[in-house]
Amino acid sequence: MTDSGSAPFAAAAAVTMPAAQPSPTPASRSWRQIADWRPPAWRIIPAIDNDPRLIAWVQRLPGRIVLVFCFALVLHSGTGPAAAGLAAACAYAGRYRWHVIPVATLVLLWWNGFWVDGEIVARVAAQEGLAQWINRPLLMAGMLGFVFVLFCCAIGLWHSLAASWIGRRSTLVLLLLFLTLAAIGEAPICRGLPRVVVWSFLATVLPFFWFFAYALGDVRAGGDPAPFWQRLGLFHPFWGATLTPFGKGVAYLRRVEAQTPADLAVTQLKGLKLLLWAALLSIVLQLFATVAHQYLAIPAYDDAFARQIAGHPYPWYVCWLSLFAFFADDLLQMAAWGGTIIACARFAGFRLLRNTYNPLAATTIAEFWNRYFFYYKELLADHFFFPTFFCCFRKYRRLRVFFATFMAACIGNLLFHFMRDIRFVVEMGPAKALIGEESHAFYTVVLALGIACSQLRPRSITQSSSSWLRARLLPGLRVMLFFCLLHVFDAPLDRVHTIGQRMDFLLHLFGLDLWL
Amino acid sequence: MAIEIRPRVRLYVTQRLRLKGDGVGVGVGDAEPLFSNGRLDSLDAVEMIMFIEETFGINFAEVDFDLTRLDSIDAVVALIGRTHGAEERFVHSASQSPAAPRNSATARE
Numbered sequence: 001m002t003d004s005g006s007a008p009f010a011a012a013a014a015v016t017m018p019a020a021q022p023s024p025t026p027a028s029r030s031w032r033q034i035a036d037w038r039p040p041a042w043r044i045i046p047a048i049d050n051d052p053r054l055i056a057w058v059q060r061l062p063g064r065i066v067l068v069f070c071f072a073l074v075l076h077s078g079t080g081p082a083a084a085g086l087a088a089a090c091a092y093a094g095r096y097r098w099h100v101i102p103v104a105t106l107v108l109l110w111w112n113g114f115w116v117d118g119e120i121v122a123r124v125a126a127q128e129g130l131a132q133w134i135n136r137p138l139l140m141a142g143m144l145g146f147v148f149v150l151f152c153c154a155i156g157l158w159h160s161l162a163a164s165w166i167g168r169r170s171t172l173v174l175l176l177l178f179l180t181l182a183a184i185g186e187a188p189i190c191r192g193l194p195r196v197v198v199w200s201f202l203a204t205v206l207p208f209f210w211f212f213a214y215a216l217g218d219v220r221a222g223g224d225p226a227p228f229w230q231r232l233g234l235f236h237p238f239w240g241a242t243l244t245p246f247g248k249g250v251a252y253l254r255r256v257e258a259q260t261p262a263d264l265a266v267t268q269l270k271g272l273k274l275l276l277w278a279a280l281l282s283i284v285l286q287l288f289a290t291v292a293h294q295y296l297a298i299p300a301y302d303d304a305f306a307r308q309i310a311g312h313p314y315p316w317y318v319c320w321l322s323l324f325a326f327f328a329d330d331l332l333q334m335a336a337w338g339g340t341i342i343a344c345a346r347f348a349g350f351r352l353l354r355n356t357y358n359p360l361a362a363t364t365i366a367e368f369w370n371r372y373f374f375y376y377k378e379l380l381a382d383h384f385f386f387p388t389f390f391c392c393f394r395k396y397r398r399l400r401v402f403f404a405t406f407m408a409a410c411i412g413n414l415l416f417h418f419m420r421d422i423r424f425v426v427e428m429g430p431a432k433a434l435i436g437e438e439s440h441a442f443y444t445v446v447l448a449l450g451i452a453c454s455q456l457r458p459r460s461i462t463q464s465s466s467s468w469l470r471a472r473l474l475p476g477l478r479v480m481l482f483f484c485l486l487h488v489f490d491a492p493l494d495r496v497h498t499i500g501q502r503m504d505f506l507l508h509l510f511g512l513d514l515w516l
Numbered sequence: 517m518a519i520e521i522r523p524r525v526r527l528y529v530t531q532r533l534r535l536k537g538d539g540v541g542v543g544v545g546d547a548e549p550l551f552s553n554g555r556l557d558s559l560d561a562v563e564m565i566m567f568i569e570e571t572f573g574i575n576f577a578e579v580d581f582d583l584t585r586l587d588s589i590d591a592v593v594a595l596i597g598r599t600h601g602a603e604e605r606f607v608h609s610a611s612q613s614p615a616a617p618r619n620s621a622t623a624r625e
């Protein structure tokens with residue numbers, strides 16, 4: 001991959017006319033040389049997507065065979081080879097591409113048990129004393145069928161509701177329905193079989209919730225008359241996803257779909273390039289883990305945190321090393337995992353943007369947030385930021401941005417994780433599950449304030465033209481430090497550790513626990 | 517006073533791209549994607565929305581927002597034109613800038 005920092009930076013610098021400077025002394029000249037130093041632009045993986053001969057060759061049959069073989073070879077783990085085959089089928093299906101996607105998705109969904117958390121259903125059935133009376137696989141299969149019929153009906157119905165108040169607030173309606181059902185599932189009146197059915201429904205809806213939200217959003221926008229089965233075909237598409245949709249919905253994918261054989265060849269070569277990058281990052285991740293944790297004996301973050309709680313903390317500098325190692329590990333994992341998913345989507349013919357893109361080049365908190373987990377940030381922007389931004393404080397420019405950012409990065413973020421970990425409500429009870437969110441709530445508040453403040457700080461062309469050290473490196477280090485420290489409040493992301501325990505760890509990092 | 521939509525939008529987009537350090541911002545084509553190829557992101561979308569609201573008086577809450585409507589200079593001009601109809605304050609001008617080369621997308625691709 002390129003070090004993309006230098007070229008755009010140079011271009012930006014060229015935009016601003018430098019002011020006349022007095023001739024520098026030797027000392028200031030050497031300092032200027034240090035300050036003006038920029039990392040060299042170089043590539044680890046060659047730009048195969050820019051080679052016209054290669055682009056022409058992979059459009060022919062032998063080239064296609066070699067390309068698919070190479071892609072499947074690199075994507076060798078887990079369902080990789082199957083995904084590579086399905087992506088190739090999708091890519092070369094031409095005008096039938098949108099027919100292949102639902103089939104491919106269904107195959108991998110079947111393979112992965114439709115991502116439904118059966119443990120929730122099992123636990124609720126056990127709590128209600130119905131574990132032996134309920135045929136769980138049958139209940140879950142029936143619920144899955146019911147949920148998908150419901151999705152189809154809702155998508156069909158939304159065409160007529162699109163202009164109404166409800167239709168324009170599809171995400172809000174879905175969130176309210178989901179949380180209301182969760183509350184009903186824990187209400188004293190809901191006991192026995194009804195409770196099992198409610199939680200079975202929620203467990204089945206949950207993996208597809210945000211895909212459904214994007215589908216309703218697309219229907220509301222009305223730009224794309226895709227049939228419902230094409231929309232359903234993207235619910236956990238075969239190239240991979242978590243609760244966060246990589247590639248959003250049909251409307252977004254249509255915009256990035258390869259239209260010509262040459263376009264497809266370039267997109268697939270970009271996919272292969274990204275996959276190689278992701279594979280390289282996976283190797284770096286393993287090497288890093290070996291060096292950091294085995295040779296240098298830096299404890300895992302969870303271990304350092306557990307020792308702190310137990311009253312036998314590691315020295316503060318070891319805790320710092322542990323935190324930095326955790327941060328680096330997290331970044332590498334995110335880049336490798338997201339890169340593989342995007343590579344697979346590109347191989348299928350969709351030129352999706354990278355999920356993690358050079359986060360270490362970020363010079364502001366908002367930029368890091370944008371570069372770290374792009375599709376999650378997009379989810380929060382699409383479903384929380386923009387709806388708030390258009391409705392609230394329209395006359396107050398800064399307050400408007402601040403409030404919308406807060407709604408997305410704090411409230412949306414919190415809701416997303418509360419829903420993702422809805423099993424805690426069943427395991428711990430609603431009260432403890434809510435109280436257990438305090439630490440993550442603090443995390444999201446600080447994150448939202450950080451993003452909002454960095455968004456509201458004006459950027460200027462002259463600012464981007466100052467030296468690499470001052471304009472890039474130092475702000476970048478500040479941003480990383482911010483996110484490192486923020487990790488204290490969301491790692492491990494559970495409902496057991498209190499905000500007080502995490503604050504103790506933070507104080508220990510600065511050696512303040514001995515003083516207070 | 518009449519406001520020429522296209523030159524105004526083009527100038528804004530070019531400035532925005534320069535601000536991000538996008539070296540090819542100077543030669544951005546009117547039909548070239550801005551958001552779907554990663555040259556601009558949702559943070560830029562916010563700024564662009566406020567620019568359009570303040571300059572052309574559009575209320576996005578009534579437009580039924582979708583980022584595709586801002587994905588190119590052509591799309592933005594069409595959105596403003598559709599919303600204002602034949603309003604005299606705003607004047608459409610024909611596309612003048614040549615289409616930018618296909619490979620001008622950012623490295624995020």
